[in-house]
Amino acid sequence: MLGRNQTGNSKLVKQLNRQEILRKLRENKRVSRADLAKLTELSRPCVSALVDEMMKEGLIHEVGVGESKGGRKPILLEYNFQAYGVVGAIFEGSTLYMSIADLSGDLLVDYHFRLQQPTNGDMAIRCLELGLQTLLSKSGFEKSRLLGVGLGLPGITQRRDGTVSYAPSTGWMGLPVKQEIEERLGLPVVIDNDVNLMTLGEFHKGVGNGVKNQIYMYVGTGIGAGIILDGQFYRGSREASGEIGYMMVGQVKKLNRGEYGVFEGNYSVPVIQEKARKVLPSFAEEPGVIKQLIRHTEDGHIEAGRLLNDIYRHWAYGIANMVSILDPDLLILSGEMIDIDESGVEKIQGMLTEWVPYVPQIKLAALGYKAGIIGAIHSVLEAFPVVNSNKIYLSGGYVNESK
Template identity: 70%
Template sequence: MLGRGQTGNTKLVKQMNRHLLISRLREYKRVSRADLAKLTELSRPCVSSLVDEMIREGLINEVGIGESKGGRKPILLEYNFRAKGVIGAVFEGSTLHMSIADLSGELLFNYGTRLSQPTNGETAIRALEVGVDALLKQSGFDKDRLLGIGIGLPGITQRTDGTISYAPSTGWMGLPVQQEMEERLNIPVFIDNDVNLMTIGEFHQGIGFGVRNQVHMYVGTGIGAGIIIDGQFYRGFREAAGEIGYMMIGPVGRTRRGEYGVFERNYSVSGIIEKARLILTGWNEDTSVITELMRQSEAGNRKAEQFLEDIYVHWAHGMVNMISVLDPELLIINGEMVNIGEQGIKKLNGLLAEWVPFVPPVKVAALGIKAGIIGAIQIVLEALS
C-alpha cells in the first residue's frame, strides 16, 4: 500500500492508488471520500482527485447523502460494477464455454461452441475470436470496456511466461500461447490450467465456498486436481501441483515424454471409453460412459459391472494418495465423476474408509462448467485489482 511520504514512479503510484480505492469500494460498497481516505491511508486531496477522475470515467457513482458526523453531510460513493466487463473462457474436450461478467463477477451472458477435431492453436484462437464478438454483441459492451479475458487450458500452464509446458492433448507445449492470443484478440489475456480454474470457481461460489483446505478432482479427457491450502490456491514450484494424471495408478506399460500419464491414460474418460467399447452393447457414445456402464450393470451386464467396480477402485486409489498427503477437509469431484450418483459416492466412501484413517466429505461440484468460467473471471479481477 502506498500512502503519504512514499515515493516512486508517478504513473505507477497513481495506478496503484486507483486499484487501492477500487478494492476498498468493492469491499465496503457505499462510503464517503473521507472514509476512503481513512481506509486507504491516502491523503484526502489524493483521494478526492482520484475519485473525481474515476467519476468522469464512469467507474464510480455518487449515490446519495450519508449521515453527518458533526459537519456537512458527506456524499456517498459506490463502485460501478457495470462500468467494465470481463470474459471467462474454458476449453473442455471438444467444447469452448465462455461468459461475460461485470466487475462483481456476476455472469451476464453465455456462449458455447463445439470445436472441430483435432483442435489446434489456430482453431482454438479463431473460436475465441468468434466467442468474444458474440458476447460483446449480446451484452452491448464496447471492446475497449473489457478489462481482459481469463482462459482455462488443458496442461501445465506457465502463467509468468504465457506458455504451456506440458499438454499431450493439444500439442501446444512450449508455444507462446498467451502472446498469440493477446495479439489476435487485442485484449489482455490471462491463462491457467482448466482444473485450477474450476477449483477457484467452486471455492468462490460453489460447494467449496469458504472451505480453507480442499481438493478438487476432475475426470474428463484428462485427470487433474486443484488444491487449496489454508485458503490459498497451491500451484507448486513449476505450477504443476495437482497433475495427478501422472500418478502410477493402473496398468503401467511404457510411457514416453509428451504422452498421457499412467492414471490419465487408463482412467480418464478417453481411457474408459476405449475399454467400454469392448463391453457395452448398443451404446450411443453421445451419452455419458459412466451412466451407460451403471445402466448396463443394473441390467445384468456382468462385464460392465466388473469394469465399473475397477474404475471406482482406481479412482479411489487417486483419492487415497491425495488424502494421505494433504489431509483436506473436503474432496470435490467433477467432470465424468458427477454421474456416479449417491450410490457411486457411497461406494467410493466405503473404499476410502478401508484405506485411510480419516475420510473427508466427498461432494459433487455444484457449478458445472460455470466453475471454470467463474475461476477464469476471478483470476482477471484479482490480477487487475
C-alpha cells in the same frame, strides 16, 4: 527535482492508492469521501483527487446523500461494477465455453461452441475470436471496456512465460500461446490450467466456498486436480501440482514425452468408453459413460457392474494418494465423476476408510462448465487490479491503451 525512479515510484504509489480505494468500495457499499479516508488511512485531499479522477473514468459514481453527523450531509459513493467487463473462457473437452462478466464477477452473457475433432491451436484461436465477437454483439459491451480475457487450457501452463510446457492434446507445447492469443484478440490475456480455474470457480462460488483446505478432482479427456491449502492455491515450483494423471495407477506402460500419464491412460473418459464398448450390448457414443454403466448395472448386467467397480476402485486409488499426503477438509468430484450416484460415493468412501487415516467430506461439483469460467474471470480480476487514465496495468508489465 524528481529523478526517474522517484517518478516511477510516485506512479506506483498512485496506482496502489487507487486500488485500495476501489477495494474498500467493493467491501463497503455507499460510503463518503471522509469514510474512505478513514478506511484507507489516506489523506482526505488524496482520496478526493483520486475519487474525482475515477469518477471521470466511470469506476465510481455518486448515489445520493447520507445522514449528517453535525455538518453538511455527505455525498455517498459507490463502486460501478458495470464500468468494465471481463471475459472468461475455457476449453473443456471438445467444447469452448465463454462468458462476459461485470467487475463483481457476475456472468452477463454466455457462449459455447463445439470444436471439430481433431482440432489444432490455430482453429482453437479462431474459435476464441468468433466467441469474443459474439459476446460483444450480444452484450452490447464495447471492446475498449474489457479488462482482459482469462483462459483455461489443458496441460501445464506457465503463466509468467505465457506458454504451455506440457499438453498432449493441443500441440501447443513450448509455444508462446499467450502472446499469439493477445495479438489475435487485441486484449491482454491470463492463461491457466483448465482444472486450476475450475477449482477456483468452485472455491469462489461453488461447493468449495469457505473451505480452506480442499482438493478438486476432474476426470475428462485427461485426469487432473486443483489444490487449495490454507485458502491459497498451490501450484508447485513449476506450476505442475495437481497433474495426477501421471500417478502410477492402473496398468503401467512406457511413456514418451508429450503423452498422457499412466492414470489417465487407464481411467480417463476416452479409455473408459473404449472399455464400455467391449462389455455393453448397446453403447451410446455420447457423454455420460458412467450413467450408462450404472443403468446397465442396475439392470443386472454383470460385466457392466464389474467395470464400474473397477473404475471406482482405481479412481479411489488416486484419491487415497492425494488424501494421505494433503489431508484436506473437502474433496470435490467433477467432470465424468459428477455422474457417480449416491451408492458410488459410498463405495469410494468405504474404500478410503480402509486405506487412509482420515476421509474428507466428499461433494459433487455444483457449477458445471461455469466453474472454469468463473475461475477464469477471477484470475483476470486479480491480475488487473488498477484501471488508470484509459490504461490497463497488468502485474508483469502488459499495458493496453484503450481506444
